Amino acid sequence: MSTQPDLNLDYVANLARLALTEEEKREFARQLGDILHYVEKLRQVDVTGVEPMAHASPVFNVWAADVAGPGLSVEAALRNAPARRDDTIVVPKVVE
């Protein structure tokens, strides 16, 4: 974290798959700049030797037995699909 937080909005927006307007970019650059500046304060905390907390409680080995149960009907699975054909979801041609 530098004192002048560097946020490459075009790079990040592409990663997040968000098309931003020029106006949004200007606005976000300013607002997120403020927020990134605000979170700089975390630099003051001594975190030497502290374990990161990825979960609210330290629980291990949560799983289920491998028993197949019912799923959704095709109709239920696809009822919200914006475009469908032959029980599949249609998207514009994906270029590999």
Add this chain to the structure above:
Amino acid sequence: MADEIIHQPAARLAALLAAGKLSSLELVQACLARKRAVDDRVQAFNSCDEAAALAAAQASDARRAAGQARGPLDGIPVGLKDAIAVEGQPLTCSSRMLANFVSPYDATVTQKLKAAGAIPLGRLNMDEFAMGSSTENSAFRPTANPWDLTRVPGGSSGGSAAAVAAGELPLTLGSDTGGSIRQPAALCGIVGLKPTYGLVSRYGLAAYASSLDQIGPLARTVEDAALLLGVIAGHDPRDSTSFQAEVPDYRAGLAARKGPWRLGVPKEFFGAGLDPEVSAAAKRALEFYRQHGCEIREVSLPLAAEYAIATYYLIATAEASSNLARYDGIRYGHRSAAAKDAIDIYTRSRAEGFGSEVKRRIILGTHVLSSGYYDAYYLRAQKVRTLIRNEFAAVLRDCDALLSPTSPVPAFKLGEKSADPLAMYLTDIYTISVNLAGLPGISIPCGFTGGGLPIGLQLIGRPFDEAGLLAIAHAYEQAHEWSQRHPAL
């Protein structure tokens, strides 16, 4: 009939149902009538399947007539935040992205409500994808505070809080990631409980920040919150983060667990930025407990006070950036008509489907996880989170609960803070650290400002000690009449 019952606590309605003095059908009709009368002004509802609710009410009455009532909530309508799935009902998260989405499945809490005979009624407005503190970030319309329609109800569960305050529903469910149940409960003058992380299944709650989200009740009284919590709590094999804990009878615990208690007062939560009327109300509550024999001790939570908001916004946005990646216009949700190829579907559909605050948080979260920034932002925030959790654990060793205001300010004007995200974030200052620590927190009414706006008192408990927390809150509530005041609509 309707006028008499619209502001009754659910426990009272349950007693009337049990005594045969009220039918579930009458109750649901009364709620719907109240909704028709006030919701064009309050705007708590996104949608409402009246026919399904009426049919469920009749089924409940038939069960009761056959002597097969399923418990105290049988026949009681419960509203759901529009982020909790109900099979066959819309699930919009107050987003254009999901404006036309209909859930093909029930959330676990929805199943539990149905199993208890409760009637899911209404899809309640919220900040889009639960990101906000005022419900102004709804893509559809802002919800108004029933006490002053020019003010916000709080958020993100603003519709859930306003509906209860306005007499439209006796009980609702909300979700709380950084204060989204407690803060609107405080601003609307009702009770709101965020359970310990893991007590209530998140299965079927559209995720905002997975390690922080919890579903919880909003209600008119502590007893009602206890009743509803008892129905929705408990281990769920569909949620790997749900805890294997016994669910006690929370309502029975209200009277059984008596003080005096040891209550901690975090001195930093009474500092700069706190509205004087809110501060005074919280201190009067403190005096109440002191006079009832409780030991009041000043405690210090320096890390939580100083760093919780920064920590929260790094962790929550990082998780959100990934959680919301699924909204892509492929399998469901808004698909841009302008999309020409697969990449276009993503970038345009998401640009059109998400509102500003959601985009802002996705961008922030993506940035803090991206290559070269992860350690400095996300990993560091996770470590500070550990320190904040430890800090709470240390003070709760010697205290049964901590006491503070819920929100530093009463309900603010619609539009007042919407241009300044950081100022809006700072209104969560007392609630956010509770989510980071995974603790239970409750907001109960503790007075009104001179202008007639409700003020909320927050009590923070030990992990999975909801019973104790509810008992402490109940003791205060029993000695005060705040919950008997209702907004004039």
Add this chain to the structure above:
Amino acid sequence: MKFEAVIGLEVHVQLATASKMFTRVAAGYGEPANTLTDPVVLALPGALPVLNKAALDQIIKAGLILGCSIAPVCKWDRKNYFYPDSPKNYQLSQYDQPICLGGAVEIELPGPARNVMGEHKKIPLTRIHLEEDVGKLTHGAQDTLVDYNRAGTPLMEIVSEPALASADEAYAFLTSLRLALVHGGISDCDMEKGQMRCDANISIRPVGATRLGTKVELKNLNSISFVRDGIAHEIRRQLAVAAAGGTITQETRDYDGQTGTSQSLRSKEMAHDYRYFPDPDLMPVRVDEAWLAALRATIPEHHFDRQRRFMADYQLPYTITSVLVPDRGLADYFEAAARLGAAPQAAANWIANDLRRELAAAKLPLAASKLHPAHIAGLVSLVESGVISSSIAKEVFVAMFQSGEPPAAIVDRLGLRQSTDTGELEKWVSAAIAANPKAVAEFKAGNEKALNPIKGAVMKASAGKANPQRVDELARKLIG
């Protein structure tokens, strides 16, 4: 300058489980489109993952089979990227704490001749981790169709060190890995069904150099032969580039097994930034010694160990072990027959040749055979003790394969017992001597081979039931 190739493989293997990796809807292949989904598979709002215990068991077992060290704690990470086959737009995977580390795949290189065992070596593994498969895209002229049946299937990624030197070694690696996993019951490894998929990282460098050259990733190697052909093709391509004084560019190439050509894939957008972070929805896994011990107890003998044991303990020739050992059922069958006392080599021959031939002709799997190891043991013992001849035994074999009747019963019912009755044998031998005066004369003149027509006549007259040993003795005695 002389160059050498350096190859590393990334092998994805679907685990044989009843349900998916993170939800309990059925996993399967060949079902109608989008019939194996649920809220988790489709990443509907609110859906949450729950680990499949069997998938964990399977991967730990695979790790034990391949000699990996099993991490005492592992966790689950989100790999974030957008693609239409990925419903959540992140893949649940394991980033910096995979469940299996190290280990090796023992391979056998082609020997100097078909009947001679080739050189063995161990190819070290980097890691094995667990993740979830994606859906299937079908590309049409105008659009792409998505089927999510495969999405969420447990997928194990096995990453080798860059330690393979040739296409043949890669072929041997996959062959051996496949056997180990199939024998362990971890996967069916059917490449046609996409249960096993392979990407190869290939580079060349001057012989003796220690730094790796620029690597090219070869994708879509969807059969073991295509892996060999594709790698060989890529090595030739790189050598040609180097010979022409060019430089290899880092890229991903798609190999077309049908045409034997490859082409560069347009690099997807900009550099990947997957933003891995620990999944908050899934708890970490702790593996203790008791769990490991329970799984260790279920691991079958490694196929190469078994082959070496068959050769040493049963004195079986390499070629027969190469038939028996790769088919775990057949090898088990053989050992059962041997345990029942059958002479190992004879039993192995019956199983490797006759039994396999009959099963193939009848299109039956071994498990459906009416012929059990006891039949083989019985038959071998009948031949050994001289009750029937080898040629009669062939007849008995076919009969018992069809009916499942024990061999002794068939021999008795059909009267196939070899004749050892001296009176009867003497009649046949005397008649044969009388009918072949020329052969008798030649034999008496010292031509040993002249006895064969006489013995042949006896076998013919007895319909094969005469014991050849006794016939030989009697003929010599009667002529003498």
